[in-house]
Structures are given as structure tokens and as C-alpha cells.
Amino acid sequence: MSDATDDDGVEEMKVRRVAGTGVPIRGDDIDTDQIIPARFLKTTTWEGMDEYAFYDARRDDDGELNDHPFNEYKGANVLVVNDNFGCGSSREHAPRALARWGVEAIVGESFAEIFADNCKSLGIPAATADPETVAELQDVIEATPEAGIELDVVDKQVTYGNETVDVSIDEAMHGALVQGIWDTVALLRSNMDAIDGTATDLPYVESR
Amino acid sequence: MSEGTLYDKVWDRHKVADLPNGQDQLFIGLHLIHEVTSPQPFSELRERGIEVPYPERNVATVDHIVPTRPEGRERPLADGSAEGMLTALERNTAESDIQFYGLDSDKQGITHVVAPELGLTQPGMTVVCGDSHTATHGAFGSIAFGIGTSQVRDVLASQCVAADKAAVRQIEVDGTLGPGVHSKDLILKIIAELGVDGGVGYVYEYGGEAVRDLSMEERLAVCNMSIEGGARAGYINPDETTYEFLRGREFVPEGDAFEERKAYWEAVASDDDADYDDVVRLDVDGLEPMVTWGTTPGQAVGVSDPVPAPENLPEGEREAARTAQAHTGVEPGESMAGYDIDVAFLGTCTNGRTSDFREAAAVLAGREVHPDVRALAVPGSQTVKSTLEAEGVDDVFRAAGFDWREAGCSMCLAMNDDSLEGDERCASSSNRNYVGRQGSKDGRTVLMSPAMVAAAAVEGEVTDVRDLAEVDT
Structure with a gap:
């Protein structure tokens, strides 16, 4: 997968x-404070983020690594979560930390909006499915961690074992990922004249 | 689809183009910047050779990582990583010609406190910041929402974001808040009713008698916590309260220019016959001060109400409730009144404004902080601090035994050295009671209004502020 900073x-x-x-x-x-505690945001780069994903939840009181899935499922790349995942702060450090740990796609019951937007910015598909489908996926992964799982972004389907189920992907996220236009800087700057036009028409923007 | 709401009108005025992914390109009238979510975007712009096209529509403060002890603010900061972030922001704003209220400014403070008090936030604007509590600014009748770091980069590079229009839910709040009950209680009630994810996909329009009666500062606290209900933005239609608050502030025009601007503000307010995607009605007559019992802001009850037993909750909420109650150590069936408190924390972008400290001071006057409680008063901005000091409010806090600090985010998320220790229990005027939020993974947070924080500080336990006897002062 491409890094968001690549042009x-x-x-x-x-x-x-x-x-x-x-x-x-x-x-x-x-919440995002669980995904990455605020003390690890004190940095001016994205380096080291992989170590901080679920930092507190991955450790016992004595600091030893416990049996948290992020300790047990190293090498996995499809994260399966439940309802309202990623709620709380806007910190992009959260999906960055997940991505640098290895997550390349997330399937869940639902996502907090800013979190989903941040995933889109990073080119990480966040697909939703009903609670039964998610529970089934989680059960299957726990029973057979080595079993393959595939998210087909184009056709909005998840395949595991002999099963293929439909999932939903937000329209804008789907378009951005499939068309490869999730790095929005160039996209937005291509409309510079229209930007200036909109700004000029706003009563609170000084003419320039 | 909504039509004729403030959200529709302001969105349309700021829409630049349709994007190929189906989103709208939205012009941003005010981009607020702080040290935590801006260093990587500035670096990327530098690498790509992009200059900020609208520097005058960007304003920066430093808030999350700043020490709040006066002696801790000498440069270089003792915490090397904090110093690095501050230095980066100084360099980035200077190079891009962006206004920066740094530690040497008497206007420094939490971005969501500073922008309203300077008159930077105005009705009919689009406001974004790499911070989820940007929803605060909706109190003026603006579209204000938090964005991620890549979107911060987008705004710096184009003064725009790619965005999806949300559905609009009108929340009509009838009734009158009683004595000792504040806007914090109102918003905690709304979140408890609608859930922490009830607002996903929506922007909240708060209205009705109880909201119209609120002061501007109280309205800011309501909109601030929209995100705690899952709504990325929340707003209140501008009215005379809004216009009077704005008059005379530094970035607000004067004289005829004010009247011209006001005509725009009035024009963007929701029409009387606007269409909403959803309408919810609530009545706050008889509402008690609210307190949280769990580890999400939606796990809240009136201070004398019993904490719910998990088995009595809807099936999907039971496991979370059990886990939360094990963490906070509360007993279902009992009320939160009497829950022991080790720390009292007053401040933040939710409740760090002058009126919040005045409300708390009214409770503290003639009283002392309980000997087992450490109490921290952290003004939301240096302007808030100096205003209160001119009134002598700081003397009330000091006399009661509070630590009186400099402005910053402080113990809301403990990115500086203000932190819970071990399993301390904190009565907090902040906005999130997530596990680990206040800097200790075993720490416990009880969210409440500033007046309730003061009462808890004095009694050493969660206390209905209305039960405190009058004190002769």
C-alpha cells in the first residue's frame, strides 16, 4: 500500500x-484514547506510532505484554471491530498507529466519523457490516487465526473460508480508494480559481 | 434532506466544487491550529513546495502540551518533546505568516476559548481545527468541526476540506434550568438520552427555550460536547445574545461594518419553516445536576439518581456498563452522591471560561477544599485568567486551597505534567471520562459542571451543590 505522503x-x-x-x-x-494514549502524541513526526497502538491495553499492571490481540495476532492486516470504533478525539495518530502496526483494512459495525475520515485520508478502507456478520468474523478469526480473510473494496465483499458476505463502504471513501484519489491536496488545489471566487463572495473575507 | 437550516445555508455559501469522489469541496473561513496536530502537515507542505494561500484565515495557539505552573513556562521547556513541538509551531507559523498566540502572549490559551473571546469565531463561518472539540464554535451559528491531520494539511494547502454534508437533527430543549443546574448538565442529559453514537451522521441544531436562555459562554459548553454524542458538529442559531457578545471584540468590525456583517448573520439563521432530517424534544424542568458513573460521557445520571444495574440496561450496553463500573468502583443502585474524590479539576475548552470560574467561586467563597483533595483551577486562556484576577476571583480560589494556574488543556488529557496518579478519582469539568484520559490508566473521572466540581472539592465526595448551606462571606 502506498504511504499517504507519496506523490x-x-x-x-x-x-x-x-x-x-x-x-x-x-x-x-x-475510543481513540485507548487506541493511542495522549502521552504518545508529543511528537512532530509519525515515527514509532506502531509501538503505541493500544499501548496500555497491551500491558499488565507490571508492564509485561499480555494476551491482547495486538500482541497475539502480529502480521494480521484486517482489523475486525464492533460499534462506534474510534470515537473521541480527532487524532489521526490513532489510524496511523494501527496502520504502522500492520492494519490495512478495518471491518466493523460502525465507526466514529472523524476516525473514518482519517482512515480515508490514509487509504485504509473502513467497511461496515451488521453485528451478526462482525461477530461471526471475530469468532472465525479467533478459532483459526491463520485463516485467510479478504476485503474486496471494489465489490464491497469480505471473503473468509468458503463464505463471502456483503459489507458497506461509504460512497466517498469507496470512490476515493477505488479511483486512487484519497490524497486530496492536489484535488483541492486544482480548483484554486473557484476557491478564490467562493472566498470573494463571502461577506467576512477581506477582498485581496 | 434538510432545507432552509443554518447548516444548509452556510454550507452552500462555502461550497467551492463537487469533487470526483462525490464529496463537496468546502471553503474554510477560520482554521485554528495547535501544536499537536500541525507539525506533520507543515513538514509535508514544505516537502511538496506548497505555500499557504490564505494565511490570514489561519490562527494558531499552543495549548495541549504547555505547563500550567508559572515557573514551568520558562524556555526552553523542561520537557524536551514539548519544547520541540512548540518550537516547530513557532517556526511553521512564522514561515507561513500565520498569527500565533504563543507562551509569550497575554492572549495564549485553549484554541476553543481564545477564538471566541477575540471575536475570531463569527456566525455564518466554517471553522475547522485538528481537534474534535472544534464543535464548540457552533455556538455562534457557524459550521464547526474537528478534522484529522491529513485534513489539516489540506486546509493549509488549499483553505478547503473535502467533506460530506451531514443530516440535521433539531434538538428542541423546553423548560428552564433550575438554580445550581447549568448548561453542562443539559448537554450531559442530551448525550445520556441520545447515546454517545446517537449523533453519528448528524449535525445537531440546539434550540428551544432552555437553549435560548443560555449565555454565550454556556452555549459554547453545549456545542463543545456535541462530539461526545457522536455528532461532529453542533450549532445554535445566532440571536441578540450572540450579537451582543460579539460587539466590541478585537476581530469584529465596528459601526456600519458591524451592522452589515450582522445582516449576513441574521440571514444565515435557520428559517422558521426549515426542514430537518430528525427532530428530538427534551424538557429540562426539574433536571438535576448530572454526573457520570462510567467511562463514556453518555454513562451519566442525575446526582441523586441510582446508578443503573447493567442487567437493567439494553442488552448491547450491559457488558460496557459492567466493565465501566468495575473501573470506576461504583455500586449499581446507589447514587453517585458520596463517591470519594481525590482530585478536583476546573478548566478546559468545555468549562474554562470566566463564567465557569465565577460559578465555582460562588460555591467556594468562605469554604475550604477538603484536606484529602488536591484542587486545580486552570483558566482556559490568559485573558480569562487576567479578567478573573482583576475581579479578585483568583483570591477566592487561593483562599479555598485551589492551585491557581496558567492557561492550557492541562489535566483534561494530561499531555503536560498535570495528571492523575494511580487510581485517583477526579471530579472534573472536562469532557471525557475515558479510561486513561487524564493520564493514569487506572484513574477515574467523574464529569460534572464547574459548580459541582467546587462542591466536590469542598466535601471530598460527589455532592449536590444545591445541598450546600449558605455561607456568610
């Missing part, structure tokens, strides 16, 4: 499918 051609930016193995994180309302 590659659109072809390399396309995210059409993610295949690999799964990692389940169970629970509703998993």
Missing part, C-alpha cells in the same frame, strides 16, 4: 483489495 501516480494509490489474516478487537465505543 505517486494515481494507479499506485488505488486500494482495490486487501487480503491477509484478521485481528479481532471486541467491544463497543473503543
